Amino acid sequence: VFNRSEERYSIQGxxxxxxIIPSYHALFHELMSILMKNNYIQIEKDQLITLEKVEHISEQLDNQPERLLSMFSELKHFVHLLQTCVSVYPKILTGQESHMNVMFxxxxxDLVEKIYSDNPIADYYNDLLSHFxxxxxxxxxxxxxxxxxxxxxxxxxGSTTGFVL
Structure with a gap:
């Protein structure tokens, strides 16, 4: 699936x-919207059609973390969390793995604590909240x-609590 251009699928098919298990149908539709907005697929009625750009998606995904980190090094913990989650999307979307087991x-x-603390953006808002x-x-x-x-x-x-106390 999604290996070459002109692949055609009904969305339900x-x-x-x-x-994809029913509890993740909404997420699946959102992921398809992201692919459509970025010109990897087009949707005509109930037909999903892959575009030429889909043939290069692996290369783009492989280079994306390094490119993102070179521009925004402060996002390293977010990128690590994203890479971890995306790598198991197939298992999560099919119900073979719980998203909670992946994140925790x-x-x-360990995987999420650096998102909430020791992060300049979170620290700023936690500090603001503690003063308020x-x-x-x-x-x-x-x-x-x-x-x-x-x-x-x-x-x-407990990251916000740490600031407040």
Whole structure:
């Protein structure tokens, strides 16, 4: 599938051929939209047709991480996460592998923790949030010394909590 130009598939036929499980049909359609917007495929009614550019997709994908990192080195953890996830897309989309097992192998946070912490973008917003919370709590104390309840919601890495505390 998607090896040469002019391949034709019905969208439902391709979903069936690739054995995409129903819970990932929406993702599959989004992935096809991305391919279409980037001129790898075209969709006419219910027909998906590969274009000439699809013949070079492997080469482009192989070079993309290095190219991206040469321009934006601060994205290295995102690129690593993306490469890890994309490499197992076939198993995830067919239900052979859980996305949770990929992102959190053996329940560990190793793969994602650098996305949420030790990352200039996340650190900036976590710092901003911690200052906002500090000012809010101080205002509440100054107003009426009312009890303050905080509920933490997140991915479980504790990176934002570390800034706040």
């Amino acid at each position: 391709l979903i069936k051929k690739l054995m 192998p053996n329940g560990r946070l 919370i500090e000012r809010y709590i101080q205002q509440r104390i100054n107003l009426n010394n009312a009890p303050i309840h905080i509920m933490e919601v997140g991915a479980g890495t």
